[in-house]
Amino acid sequence: xxxxxxxxxxxxxxxxxxxxxxxxxxxxxxxxxxxxxxxxxxxxxxxxxxxxxxxxxxxxxxxxxxxxxxxxxxxxxxxxxxxxxxxxxxxxxxxxxxxxxxxxxxxxxxxxxxxxxxxxxxxxxxxxxxxxxxxxxxxxxxxxxxxxxxxxxxxxxxxxxxxxxxxxxxxxxxxxxxxxxxxxxxxxxxxxxxxxxxxxxxxxxxxxxxxxxxxxxxxxxxxxxxxxxxxxxxxxxxxxxxxxxxxxxxxxxxxxxxxxxxxxxxxxxxxxxxxxxxxxxxxxxxxxxxxxxxxxxxxxxxxxxxxxxxxxxxxxxxxxxxxxxxxxxxxxxxxxxxxxxxxxxxxxxxxxxxxxxxxxxxxxxxxxxxxxxxxxxxxxxxxxxxxxxxxxxxxxxxxxxxxxxxxxxxxxxxxxxxxxxxxxxxxxxxxxxxxxxxxxxxxxxxxxxxxxxxxxxxxxxxxxxxxxxxxxxxxx
Numbered sequence: 001x002x003x004x005x006x007x008x009x010x011x012x013x014x015x016x017x018x019x020x021x022x023x024x025x026x027x028x029x030x031x032x033x034x035x036x037x038x039x040x041x042x043x044x045x046x047x048x049x050x051x052x053x054x055x056x057x058x059x060x061x062x063x064x065x066x067x068x069x070x071x072x073x074x075x076x077x078x079x080x081x082x083x084x085x086x087x088x089x090x091x092x093x094x095x096x097x098x099x100x101x102x103x104x105x106x107x108x109x110x111x112x113x114x115x116x117x118x119x120x121x122x123x124x125x126x127x128x129x130x131x132x133x134x135x136x137x138x139x140x141x142x143x144x145x146x147x148x149x150x151x152x153x154x155x156x157x158x159x160x161x162x163x164x165x166x167x168x169x170x171x172x173x174x175x176x177x178x179x180x181x182x183x184x185x186x187x188x189x190x191x192x193x194x195x196x197x198x199x200x201x202x203x204x205x206x207x208x209x210x211x212x213x214x215x216x217x218x219x220x221x222x223x224x225x226x227x228x229x230x231x232x233x234x235x236x237x238x239x240x241x242x243x244x245x246x247x248x249x250x251x252x253x254x255x256x257x258x259x260x261x262x263x264x265x266x267x268x269x270x271x272x273x274x275x276x277x278x279x280x281x282x283x284x285x286x287x288x289x290x291x292x293x294x295x296x297x298x299x300x301x302x303x304x305x306x307x308x309x310x311x312x313x314x315x316x317x318x319x320x321x322x323x324x325x326x327x328x329x330x331x332x333x334x335x336x337x338x339x340x341x342x343x344x345x346x347x348x349x350x351x352x353x354x355x356x357x358x359x360x361x362x363x364x365x366x367x368x369x370x371x372x373x374x375x376x377x378x379x380x381x382x383x384x385x386x387x388x389x390x391x392x393x394x395x396x397x398x399x400x401x402x403x404x405x406x407x408x409x410x411x412x413x414x415x416x417x418x419x420x421x422x423x424x425x426x427x428x429x430x431x432x433x434x435x436x437x438x439x440x441x442x443x444x445x446x447x448x449x450x451x452x453x454x455x456x457x458x459x460x461x462x463x464x465x466x467x468x469x470x471x472x473x474x475x476x
Contacts, residue, residue, distance in 0.1 A: 012194050012195050012198065013198070016053075016187055016192070016195050019184075019186050020053045020057070020183050020184065020187070021057065023175070023182075023184070023185070023186065024061060027176045027183060028061065028143065028181060030061065030062065033140065034064070034140040035064075035140050035141045035142070035143065036064050036065070036066055036138060036141070036143070037054055037063045037064075037065055037066070037142075037143050037145055038065075038066045038067065038068050038099070038131070038134060038142050038143070038144050038145070039051045039054050039065065039066070039067045039068070039096075039144075040068055040127070040144060040145065040147060041067040041087055041091070041098075042069065042087075042147075042204075043069075043086045043090070043203060043204040044204065044205065044206055044209075045192050046147035046148070046149055046184060048090065048201060048203045049192050049196060050146075050147040050183070051065075051067060051090070052201070053183070054145055055094050055096065063143075066096060066097045066098070066134075066142075067091050067096050067097070067098045067099070068098075068101075068130065068131060069084070069087045069098060069099070069101070070100075070101045070103070070127050070130055071083070071100075071101070071102040071103060072108050072126070073104055073105045073106070074105075074108055074109070074208065075206070075207060075208060079207060083204045083206075084100070086202070086204045087204075088100075099134050101130050103126070108122050108123060118215075119214070120215070120216065131144050135179065141179070142179060143179050143180070144179060144180045144181070145182070146180060146181070147182075147184055148173050148182045148184065149184045149185065149187050149188065149189050150184075150185065150187055150188045150189070150239070151188065151220075151235070152173065152189075153173050153185060153242075154224070154239060155216055155219045155220055155224065156172055156173050157170060157172050157238055157239075158219055158224070159216065159219055160172070163309075164309050166287055166291075166309065167245060167249055167284070167288055168287075168288050170245055171242070171246055171249065172242050173185065178299055249288070252285075252288075253289075256285055259277065259280070259281065260273050260274075260278050260281060260289060261273065261277070262293065266296045266297050266299060269297070270297075270340060270341040270342075271293045271296075271297065271339075271340045272338060273337065273338055274336065274338075275318070275333060275336055275337060275338050278318075279318055287315055290315065290324075290331065291307070293340050294307070294327075294340070297329065297340065297341075298328060298329070298342070307327050311324065311326060311327060312324070318333075320333075321333050321334075323338070325343060326343070328342060328343055329341070329342060329343050330342070330343040
């Protein structure tokens with residue numbers, strides 16, 4: 001890299017490095033022995049600065065450095081090819097090992113429709129899934145460095161405030177969470193861009209950053225500039241409010257702990273309190289206190305998780321025995337106490353299903369797979385075309401014997417117990433019986449027998465994509 005000749009450029013370089021060094025000392029607690037830092041790399045300005053600085057400080061903090069790159073498959077092929085080449089070249093020049101993952105075009109949109117979320121949320125969930133896979137395959141502890149900066153924090157605070165988030169949400173993006181940390185969170189985007197410009201470091205641009213169909217981009221390009229016209233120092237004011245609120249929330253949390261003591265611990269897998277103590281708190285305190293316990297209970301799990309505010313509405317009246325169930329937790333009443341635990345249904349009580357097609361799900365037929373653990377035990381072809389990736393599939397138990405008889409899924413003279421029916425819209429695709437899959441009558445001779453009865457997982461799985469996220473239906 002060329003030497004900086006400008007005093008202003010030198011001061012920016014020193015400022016950015018000082019902020020980064022302070023953040024590493026504050027955010028990282030190195031484990032004993034060998035450990036790694038993996039940089040979430042996109043090739044843009046933030047992640048490029050992140051990688052360069054992590055490389056510079058690797059000797060001082062005694063970690064080995066790697067990088068992880070995900071191509072989400074949602075942009076122009078030529079643009080993505082340039083980005084992949086740039087990221088690979090950058091890591092090669094720095095002698096940093098690179099983990100790469102590319103998603104097929106259309107997969108993320110299909111995944112988002114299946115999960116009922118936006119593209120941004122789906123991309124975030126998949127990135128974290130990839131990071132956790134890297135961590136699971138590493139023989140030493142891995143800490144993941146994320147490139148969020150000061151401006152990202154302001155945008156996040158505005159989005160959460162306008163979307164109805166409570167005090168906990170307005171804490172903003174955390175500096176650290178489990179094995180994830182953000183050493184650029186106090187660094188302004190303008191300093192990052194000026195630093196790169198002064199050093200003449202090349203980056204790649206993501207065209208989707210200019211598309212206002214994404215919420216963050218609308219906040220960045222429309223809302224914040226409008227606010228800045230009337231309040232030039234709005235970012236400083238917003239972050240100052242956030243810091244004051246965090247101090248108040250920390251103090252308030254200590255008061256709540258005295259008013260409503262909890263037993264248990266994250267290690268034990270549960271927290272509990274007296275129902276009478278919890279019911280005396282106002283709704284906002286109930287929500288805040290429970291969210292803090294959920295975060296402790298799920299520490300290190302589902303790092304991309306987002307719990308909507310509406311999920312906590314039942315805490316207003318505390319009616320019923322099961323107060324909250326979902327997002328990996330169960331909150332229930334039991335003998336005058338309220339118990340919060342992880343929601344881990346017994347494998348034998350649940351069956352997992354997911355829509356599947358081959359690599360091109362627009363043209364290929366569906367395949368039903370029976371899994372035991374993660375191993376396919378058997379599979380069958382469903383003789384129906386998947387004409388639209390947006391098609392919805394429903395798996396449910398039959399309403400009665402009449403529905404089974406009139407469906408045409410059984411051969412004449414056969415009598416079987418039907419445990420589940422697979423529908424697309426109003427069309428029945430196949431049935432699952434005690435003897436295995438029972439396919440439509442036109443598939444005579446194709447049915448599968450002798451499927452292992454103790455199989456825990458019965459799935460329709462997306463093949464060849466390296467990931468599945470099944471929905472869940474409780475066995476009736």
